[in-house]
Amino acid sequence: MTGTTRIEDKSVDSSKRKSYESVERDLSSIIKKIEELNILTRAIVLLRANTRRKSIGIRIRGLVWRKVLRCLVEFPIITQKIFRPPEDCSICWDVQNIEKISNVDPVYFEERYAYSGKPVVIMDAMTNWTATKIFSYSFFKSLYEGEQAGCQFFPYKTEFRSLLDVFNMSKSRSLLEAGTKPWYVGWSNCDGKIGTVLRQHYQRPYFLPPTAESEKTDWIFMGSHGYGAPMHVDDVEHPSWQAQIRGEKQWILQPPRECHYTCKQLEVVVRTGEIIVLDTNRWYHQTKIVSEDMSITIGAEYD
Numbered sequence: 001m002t003g004t005t006r007i008e009d010k011s012v013d014s015s016k017r018k019s020y021e022s023v024e025r026d027l028s029s030i031i032k033k034i035e036e037l038n039i040l041t042r043a044i045v046l047l048r049a050n051t052r053r054k055s056i057g058i059r060i061r062g063l064v065w066r067k068v069l070r071c072l073v074e075f076p077i078i079t080q081k082i083f084r085p086p087e088d089c090s091i092c093w094d095v096q097n098i099e100k101i102s103n104v105d106p107v108y109f110e111e112r113y114a115y116s117g118k119p120v121v122i123m124d125a126m127t128n129w130t131a132t133k134i135f136s137y138s139f140f141k142s143l144y145e146g147e148q149a150g151c152q153f154f155p156y157k158t159e160f161r162s163l164l165d166v167f168n169m170s171k172s173r174s175l176l177e178a179g180t181k182p183w184y185v186g187w188s189n190c191d192g193k194i195g196t197v198l199r200q201h202y203q204r205p206y207f208l209p210p211t212a213e214s215e216k217t218d219w220i221f222m223g224s225h226g227y228g229a230p231m232h233v234d235d236v237e238h239p240s241w242q243a244q245i246r247g248e249k250q251w252i253l254q255p256p257r258e259c260h261y262t263c264k265q266l267e268v269v270v271r272t273g274e275i276i277v278l279d280t281n282r283w284y285h286q287t288k289i290v291s292e293d294m295s296i297t298i299g300a301e302y303d
Contacts, residue, residue: 087256087282091117092263098253100274110209114302115239117279119253121268122207125275126243131201132273135245135296137174137222141167143194151190151217156229158183176224176294184223184289192216198298205241205275208302214241215301221287222296228287234280238301241277244270247295251276254284275299 095118102124113120126132144163153163160166166185173180189195195218204214215238221229231254248271255263269290270276278285289295 086258089255089259089262091279091282092255092259095119095263095266098251098266098268098276100268104207106207106209109207110212113277114209114212117239117282119266119268119276119278119283121270122205122275122277123273125205125207126202126245126273129202129243129245131198131243131245131298134201135298137294140220140222141174143197147191147194152188154186154221154229156184156186156223156227158185160185163187182224182227184221184227184229186219186221186229189218189220202243202298205243208241212302215303217300219299220297222294223289224294225289225292228289229285231284231286233282233284236281236301238281238303239277239279240299240301241275242270242297242299243275244272245296245298246272247289247291247293248272249295249297250288250290251278252286252288253278254286256282256284 098119098121100121100123102122104122112118144167153161155161160169160183163185166183169183170180173183176182189198195216198218208214219240219242221242228249231252233256248269250267250269253266254260255265268276
């Protein structure tokens with residue numbers, strides 16, 4: 001009996017070792033995947049950004065984290081949701097619609113909209129901008145000719161893989177001629193020379209608080225009727241403004257997931273010459289071009 005027991009004990013020990021080895025392999029695989037996706041770094045960055053955003057009266061500018069956040073590799077949406085801190089539903093519980101206002105005093109804007117999370121459309125913010133006359137597909141194609149593409153590119157539902165692909169499309173398609181395939185893309189510009197040219201045609205929105213700094217990275221979105229961005233939430237640090245240079249775009253906003261029973265879905269059409277101000281890191285948002293002509297928007301974050 002003793003010999004049999006020892007054999008059984010050895011068999012159990014061997015089985016345990018194999019089980020431990022299997023668990024160790026699985027854990028190693030999971031840890032490796034976490035490292036590849038940079039999940040822990042992203043979680044730390046998001047938590048720091050959220051803490052900073054909600055702190056009262058303290059704004060720290062120019063931190064290295066801003067650059068880190070820009071450069072981190074995208075990771076699955078399910079992971080974003082896991083590490084996204086819960087939102088305070090005060091950003092939306094009393095919002096019944098997206099207001100359109102004009103002749104806005106920067107002090108009033110700061111008190112009511114700038115950092116409250118409440119979306120708003122400013123109707124008269126591009127009065128002196130030449131961008132509405134200058135910006136076009138051909139303008140951007142010429143501007144980026146021979147230059148490196150933007151630091152981020154969003155192909156959405158197109159076959160394009162880079163900005164170079166966009167500017168190599170056929171002339172008829174770029175002019176949105178009948179029978180050609182529709183398209184919609186977005187990109188961020190990190191080229192200082194190109195940024196200087198762009199800012200010759202638009203200015204810092206007049207309604208921003210005097211102490212607010214607008215980011216130097218421009219975000220540009222361009223495309224044809226019926227296309228736009230699917231419902232999503234961004235991974236950015238600050239609220240942003242987006243100017244409708246050409247065309248018209250419908251925005252559909254959904255509150256943070258934890259606020260679905262407290263807040264309502266909002267919709268607004270932003271027309272040429274109007275600017276929408278929105279915290280895209282808190283509001284889920286979807287866009288659709290509703291004008292027959294091309295839509296071009298440009299925007300940036302502000303702190």
